[in-house]
Amino acid sequence: MILLLKQHKLRKQFESLRPQLYRIAWSWCHNADLAEDLVQETYLRALEKAAQLKEVEKLKPWLMRIMSNLHTDCLRRRQEFVDLQDLELEAESAEPCEHTEQQNAIHRVRCAVAKLNEDQRQVLTLVDIGGFTYAEVAEALELPIGTVMSRLCRARKRLKGLLQKQVQERPKLRRVK
Amino acid sequence: MNRNQHWDLSSETLNALVDNEYPAAEKAELMQMLLDDEAASAELCRLQRVKEMVKTAYEQPPVPQPKQGRETSSKRNRVVAAVSMLLVGVMAFFLPGLFNQPATERFVLLDPDGRGAHPAVAEDQEVRIVFHVASTTRARGEDLLGEIQALLEDYRSRGEKLRVEVVANGEGLDLLREKLSTQKQKLSELAQQYPNLTFVACLNTVKRLRVEQGVIVKLVPEAETTASGVAYVVKRQQEGWIYIQV
Structure with a gap:
């Protein structure tokens, strides 16, 4: 009975966290269908393991741990995720005038994030997109806080470098008299 | 986040500042130190900008296509x-x-x-x-x-x-x-x-x-x-x- 009510409460809380989980999942795999499957699978797994969640305050990192493990298993097992490097190819094939400057900027950031290694991307997206504290990230990914901080530092440093390089490589607009 | 009283404006410290990891009192001390460190202040701004760019880039991800053959x-x-x-x-x-x-x-x-x-x-x-x-x-x-x-x-x-x-x-x-x-x-x-x-x-x-x-x-x-x-x-x-x- 307690488990039933726990599962019911979990379901309600999960629904409120779903958009955030989806954004994070999408930032990991850059494929909407796969991200949706990952979130749904996380939900089902969380319901199965509802009895393991002892403190409701730990729900977010607990769900993220489940999603992270599922994501890792998927990468290891099926290798079905979009090769994130292909994002750059997609951008090159589009006509620049088809997108607004803002859309282009968003695309550049996403391409840069895609170029981070998996460890750095996970930490960065959990903090910047998910709003996780370092302690929550450490709990979710089962890492020491120090490791979380160093990965985040390296991620942002690399990201800065990649975005700077993109700006330098863009063709400069020239004013036509 | 707890630190001893001897602060340093390392990369990790600046990132933690950007992510609001410090309690108010410690944050105030660090901000005071930044007033005297132009390079660290500039780096803090750059890190803040990167964080905002990432957040904005993923605010509206594409939605999955509805599966064929299944009505709402x-x-x-x-x-x-x-x-x-x-x-x-x-x-x-x-x-x-x-x-x-x-x-x-x-x-x-x-x-x-x-x-x-x-x-x-x-x-x-x-x-x-x-x-x-x-x-x-x-x-x-x-x-x-x-x-x-x-x-x-x-x-x-x-x-x-x-x-x-x-x-x-x-x-x-x-x-x-x-x-x-x-x-x-x-x-x-x-x-x-x-x-x-x-x-x-x-x-x-x-x-x-x-x-x-x-x-x-x-x-x-x-x-x-x-x-x-x-x-x-x-x-x-x-x-x-x-x-x-x-």
Whole structure:
């Protein structure tokens, strides 16, 4: 009975966290269908393991741990995720005038994030997109806080470098008299 | 985040500042130090900008495409409800005796979409739980029905909507068999008290028992039927019901 009510409460809380989980999942795999499957699978797994969640305050990192493990298993097992490097190819094939400057900027950031290694991307997206504290990230990914901080530092440093390089490589607009 | 009093404006410190990891007092001290360190201030701004860019870039990710062949839940529910009511209406017209049969012989067939005489149309805020009973002992039957009753009472007392289905297949079908069930009295009481509770028996199991063991299964009058218990619970899960295997 307690488990039933726990599962019911979990379901309600999960629904409120779903958009955030989806954004994070999408930032990991850059494929909407796969991200949706990952979130749904996380939900089902969380319901199965509802009895393991002892403190409701730990729900977010607990769900993220489940999603992270599922994501890792998927990468290891099926290798079905979009090769994130292909994002750059997609951008090159589009006509620049088809997108607004803002859309282009968003695309550049996403391409840069895609170029981070998996460890750095996970930490960065959990903090910047998910709003996780370092302690929550450490709990979710089962890492020491120090490791979380160093990965985040390296991620942002690399990201800065990649975005700077993109700006330098863009063709400069020239004013036509 | 706790630090000793000797601060340094390292890369990790600056990142932690950007992420609001420091309590107010420590943050104030660090901000004071930044006033005297132009390079660190500039780096802090750059890190803040990177964080904002990442956040903005993922604020509106693309949504997944709807799967082919599957209508939206609310539309599907309305269609199913309409079909159910039509089916019941037709049956009542052409078979007036159907609903007047003695209780011990009444079978109510669910329509192909499994909604039956009482369409389980999802209402707003309604919690829907499907219990899957695939094996059972006498003790389990008592525990299960007791827990379900407690759950129904709990929701009723709080005025919250709940719909429960108990789907039995395999050995679990014993719960709903006229000759073998030890919970017939309880099933009858619960079915009368809670119109939001449905018992569903798997016809595949009924058929298998007839073919393999020559047993003609008679179900309790409270049981509705579905072609395949497993397919039924899978469909419920896809529809978003909470699934609990007993």
